[in-house]
Amino acid sequence: MKTAALRLLVRMLALVPLPLLRALGGVVGWLLYRLPNRERETARVNLALCFPELSDGEREALLRRSLRETATTLLEMPAVWHRDRRYWVGRMELGSAPEELKSLLAKEKGVIVAMPHIGNFELSAPFFGHLGLPATALYRPPRKAGLEAVMLEGRCRHGDIHMVPTTRRGIHALNEALKRKEFIGILPDQLPKEARGGTGVFAPFFGRPALTMTLLGRLARKSGAPVYFLAFLRQGGNGRYRVVGMKGSPVIGSDDLEASAAALNAGVEALVRQFPEQYQWTYRRFEKQPDGSNPYRNHHQ
Numbered sequence: 001m002k003t004a005a006l007r008l009l010v011r012m013l014a015l016v017p018l019p020l021l022r023a024l025g026g027v028v029g030w031l032l033y034r035l036p037n038r039e040r041e042t043a044r045v046n047l048a049l050c051f052p053e054l055s056d057g058e059r060e061a062l063l064r065r066s067l068r069e070t071a072t073t074l075l076e077m078p079a080v081w082h083r084d085r086r087y088w089v090g091r092m093e094l095g096s097a098p099e100e101l102k103s104l105l106a107k108e109k110g111v112i113v114a115m116p117h118i119g120n121f122e123l124s125a126p127f128f129g130h131l132g133l134p135a136t137a138l139y140r141p142p143r144k145a146g147l148e149a150v151m152l153e154g155r156c157r158h159g160d161i162h163m164v165p166t167t168r169r170g171i172h173a174l175n176e177a178l179k180r181k182e183f184i185g186i187l188p189d190q191l192p193k194e195a196r197g198g199t200g201v202f203a204p205f206f207g208r209p210a211l212t213m214t215l216l217g218r219l220a221r222k223s224g225a226p227v228y229f230l231a232f233l234r235q236g237g238n239g240r241y242r243v244v245g246m247k248g249s250p251v252i253g254s255d256d257l258e259a260s261a262a263a264l265n266a267g268v269e270a271l272v273r274q275f276p277e278q279y280q281w282t283y284r285r286f287e288k289q290p291d292g293s294n295p296y297r298n299h300h301q
Contacts, residue, residue, distance in 0.1 A: 003146035010150050013075065014082035018239050021079060025072025032067040043067065043281035045295050050206035051276070065277035069234070073120050073280075080122040081154020088126040093235070097245035098131060101183070101228060104247075105133070110178035110225040112216060114188040114248060116268045117280035122155070123232040123241060124185060129159025136162045136177035137185035138170055140193075166193065171215065178223040186216050189268050189285065202290050203261035206269055211288045217260035220253035227252045229267045233275050246270065 016024075032040055043066055047059045054062070080088060104111045113135075115121045128135040137155075141148050152163050162177070164170035174184045192200035192213045202209040220227055227248030232241045251263035272279045286295055 003149055006144075006146045007150050010078040010154075011082060013078035016075075016079070018076075018079065019237075021075045022072055022234075022237065022239070025075050026068050028071035028075070029064070029068030032071060033064050039070075039282040040067065042284055042296055043070075046281045046283075046285065049208050049286060049295060062277060063281075066279065066281050069278045070280055070282055072234070073122075076120055077122050078154070080120065080126065081151070081157070085126040085129045085158045088123055088241075089130045091240050092123070092127065092232070093240060093242045095243050095245070097230065097243045100245055100247070101131070101230075102133075104226045104228060105181070105183065107226065108181045110181045110223055111183050112178075112220055112223075112225050112227045112248075113183055113185045114216060114227055114229045114264070114267065115185055116189045116229070116231065116271055117187060117283060118231045118271055118275060119233040119278045120241065121187070121232060124230065125155045125158040125161055127230075127232070127243065128161060128183065128185075132159070133183060134160040134162070134177075134180075135183040135185060136164060136173055138166060138174060138187070139163050140166050140187075140190065174219060175222070178219065178225050184219070184225075186219075188213065188216055188264055189283075191285070191288065201257050201261050203258060203265050205265040205285065206272075208286055209290055210265065210285055212261035212265055214257050214261065216264060217252050217254070217257065221255065221260070224253070226250075227264075227267070229271055231271050231275070233278055244271065244274075 043063055047063055051059060051062070101111060115124055142151065155161060155163055162173065164173040177184050190213065191211050192215070199214050200211045201214060203212045205212070216227070219225065229246040229248055231244045233244055235242050246267065248267045249263040252260050254260045284296055
């Protein structure tokens with residue numbers, strides 16, 4: 001029943017016109033900034049850690065914009081899941097990303113696509129469907145009961161996209177996709193979950209130690225596949241998205257785990273510094289520290 005109700009809610013949101021969704025995102029973002037909540041305080045701590053050179057006023061302005069963008073991304077998700085692929089591709093400024101990805105794929109090693117939590121990363125599904133090439137993407141099962149099935153239905157309807165969970169079976173599927181010389185997609189800026197077999201090392205992110213996954217680097221090292229960073233950024237209020245791609249450093253596939261993780265974080269940071277307001281600062285990226293401290297501990301709501 002919960003899944004059915006959630007599916008109905010998602011389908012209703014998917015019918016809302018995009019301009020109205022973005023307006024609602026602005027309202028929700030404003031409320032997130034004005035009302036006490038964990039997301040606001042987490043983002044405030046993150047911005048203080050990552051942008052110490054900004055004044056308090058500049059960081060608060062960035063915080064307001066960031067909360068608006070994060071809320072908009074969440075509200076856009078049902079529409080991405082359920083509207084026709086051509087609708088979304090028609091709104092994308094594709095740039096050089098499709099040609100660069102196909103060129104890397106022609107090297108016959110597969111391609112590891114790293115998609116940080118910036119802009120609307122859900123648009124990767126219609127984007128890869130548009131390329132007409134199979135892709136296998138790793139996902140972390142959501143906590144909310146029923147959401148997983150709804151999410152998978154939406155992501156997989158745009159083309160030959162295979163979603164696999166963060167389990168041993170899922171990692172095996174990524175390796176097999178690379179052996180078939182296909183695309184795989186990974187969100188590179190999540191904390192590795194040790195309880196699920198994830199491993200990580202501390203590496204700099206905005207000059208701060210951040211626990212960073214080793215999975216992506218290990219896949220690159222084992223397969224020889226190049227890494228390509230990809231993001232889908234909103235373009236002002238015109239309802240369009242800019243596809244931004246960037247080749248990753250070959251150091252990501254290094255035998256040195258710390259060097260690999262540092263190169264991975266450097267790629268994420270390079271994207272974020274270009275579009276800081278569209279990054280998901282509400283995520284507790286620095287929750288685990290080498291000395292056991294937690295910068296969010298005294299800022300929870």
